[in-house]
Amino acid sequence: MPDAFVLLQALVLLTVLAGLLGLLLRRNLFLKALAMDVMGTGVVALFVLVAARPGLRTPILSALSTPAGTALPAVPAAAWADPIPQAVILTAIVIGLSIQALLLVVITRLAQLDPLLDTTSFEEIQALMRRDR
Amino acid sequence: MTLLLIAWLLLPFLAAFSAALLPSLARPLALGCALLTTLLGAALLLGLAPTTLELSGPLGVLLQVDRMAAPFLLLAGLVVLAVLLDRSSRAMAGPFLVLVMVLLGGLDSAFVAVDLVSLYVALEVVGITAFLLILQKREPPQLWIALRYLLVGNSVMSLYLIGVAELYLHTGSFRLEALRDPALSGPVLAVVLAPLLVGLLTKGGLFLSGLWLPRTHAEAPAPVSALLSGAVVAGGLCPLLRLEVLLPAQQPLLAWIGLASALLGVLQALGESDLKRLLAWSTLSQVGLVLLQPAVGGAYALAHGLAKAGLFLASAQVPSRDLAQWGRQALPLGLGLPLLLASLSIAGAPPLLGFWTKQALEQAQQPIPPALLLAVMVGTAAVYARLCRLPLQLSRQVPSQGALLLAGLLVLAALSPVAVPLKGAAWLKALGVLLAGALVELLLAALRRGGGTFLPRPLPSLERLPDLLGGMALVGAALLLALGFWPGAGGVAWAR
Numbered sequence: 001m002p003d004a005f006v007l008l009q010a011l012v013l014l015t016v017l018a019g020l021l022g023l024l025l026r027r028n029l030f031l032k033a034l035a036m037d038v039m040g041t042g043v044v045a046l047f048v049l050v051a052a053r054p055g056l057r058t059p060i061l062s063a064l065s066t067p068a069g070t071a072l073p074a075v076p077a078a079a080w081a082d083p084i085p086q087a088v089i090l091t092a093i094v095i096g097l098s099i100q101a102l103l104l105v106v107i108t109r110l111a112q113l114d115p116l117l118d119t120t121s122f123e124e125i126q127a128l129m130r131r132d133r
Numbered sequence: 134m135t136l137l138l139i140a141w142l143l144l145p146f147l148a149a150f151s152a153a154l155l156p157s158l159a160r161p162l163a164l165g166c167a168l169l170t171t172l173l174g175a176a177l178l179l180g181l182a183p184t185t186l187e188l189s190g191p192l193g194v195l196l197q198v199d200r201m202a203a204p205f206l207l208l209a210g211l212v213v214l215a216v217l218l219d220r221s222s223r224a225m226a227g228p229f230l231v232l233v234m235v236l237l238g239g240l241d242s243a244f245v246a247v248d249l250v251s252l253y254v255a256l257e258v259v260g261i262t263a264f265l266l267i268l269q270k271r272e273p274p275q276l277w278i279a280l281r282y283l284l285v286g287n288s289v290m291s292l293y294l295i296g297v298a299e300l301y302l303h304t305g306s307f308r309l310e311a312l313r314d315p316a317l318s319g320p321v322l323a324v325v326l327a328p329l330l331v332g333l334l335t336k337g338g339l340f341l342s343g344l345w346l347p348r349t350h351a352e353a354p355a356p357v358s359a360l361l362s363g364a365v366v367a368g369g370l371c372p373l374l375r376l377e378v379l380l381p382a383q384q385p386l387l388a389w390i391g392l393a394s395a396l397l398g399v400l401q402a403l404g405e406s407d408l409k410r411l412l413a414w415s416t417l418s419q420v421g422l423v424l425l426q427p428a429v430g431g432a433y434a435l436a437h438g439l440a441k442a443g444l445f446l447a448s449a450q451v452p453s454r455d456l457a458q459w460g461r462q463a464l465p466l467g468l469g470l471p472l473l474l475a476s477l478s479i480a481g482a483p484p485l486l487g488f489w490t491k492q493a494l495e496q497a498q499q500p501i502p503p504a505l506l507l508a509v510m511v512g513t514a515a516v517y518a519r520l521c522r523l524p525l526q527l528s529r530q531v532p533s534q535g536a537l538l539l540a541g542l543l544v545l546a547a548l549s550p551v552a553v554p555l556k557g558a559a560w561l562k563a564l565g566v567l568l569a570g571a572l573v574e575l576l577l578a579a580l581r582r583g584g585g586t587f588l589p590r591p592l593p594s595l596e597r598l599p600d601l602l603g604g605m606a607l608v609g610a611a612l613l614l615a616l617g618f619w620p621g622a623g624g625v626a627w628a629r
Binding site for chain 1: 148192254259261264265268271273276277279280283284287288291292294295297298301302361580597598599601603606
């Protein structure tokens, strides 16, 4: 099992790296924001992977949902997934979503200046505005 | 005590929501929150017993209201207070006060949080609020600056979370203390620590990962610049200082990054021709000095933050931001005096607060050679000598109340317990540094009049978006290499 874990972890970190490369290399502002989201997704996957290390079974108390008298299916104690990283990453997902929304609002406003959303043109728009002033 | 502290942490957020519903209450509520934070910071500095709060179990939130957080709390409270009292902030539109309260709440949490998840949430709250504050002026330059700020900030926080996940994987804890776990060593420590450090270094505006800082602080509206340069960068600095205390083996690495940041900032500030950009580059340089010594760092950040916030508040009332016009027009005493005092404090002139913190920094044990530190000090003095060539004019006007308040504090602090007895040589050295700085400035001024610069080539422009992201990635990669494979800093087994 540890080998599979290391492999999966490497794949997840590669996803983050791919996002980082996109962030660095793409010239389009929208694609940059998208690449940032790929990074975020990779990070979420990493937390889910860390949570799944002790076991895959979702740690939800099922006694409340099963009718009284029926026995719970026997699950070895070690097979539960760790709830802590999942709880932590929920916060990060919400924060990531709101930041993505804010970025897209600003990108929409900037699209009125340059519909192509080329980052270099925004650096130049700055210079142009400074010269006009 | 526990309940009181939790109430203090939640108060700014509650106040912000109430102020959104009842706008007339916004100003008193904001002032109250800032006062409370100031008082708590001062009480901690004067000897209030530190408290540790553990909320929701050993894996939950861990807060430490201690002496490390004290100067930062004092700084945030005072800067917010000064910004609220300043004329320039009264012109800001409705949500400004609400945002300031949320910002203060986020900063308070970031200063006292000692578990990595709470710190993440606090820093993201600070980042989003700072983004919205920059957007208080919705012109295209501010849109672009705010976008860059949030894009860079959130990207590094994603990297930071990798460090958090790896720490939990190897130690089963989110606490800062878990970084000392013996399970972490060599490459494993590098994988945990490098992403965390990139996140905090970028938030603190240090070296290449802080290249976002100058333009952001320069283009933001003046009261927002004061908040950003005075208090917001401290949100990254305080956890970095906590890390330095926890991991003495990594302290030299951080000190060298700080020194590199200080040199870069001073060099760029000397070549700058715009007032707010000069101040912003100087922030990048001064936060570097904060990292040199964790024991002095907090006090240094306090002295710098107060002075820099005052300078940014005053910069709103100065006739022209162009430094070529500097000194052509006399400033009223109420504006010129705070400008002078704040500049002198950062330059390290006695008996202001900046002088005492600089002395403490010089006397402390450090991993970097004193000659380099001296070069930075002379450079800083030269940067601010330029601002000190300022004709004053007697007048009763007080254009910037906030700047006046902060400058007053810098003077008052000299009477407080920070003033330690110094030997004659230390006084001579301080005066020598100031004189050398003034001489450098005279030379540079002559060069500028001749149309030349002090370097054979103009300084590279480092502030386009690819530079910011590249700087961040570069620092991350370098940290990974340095921590994992550099024998001196990383402590890899094969080196011993």
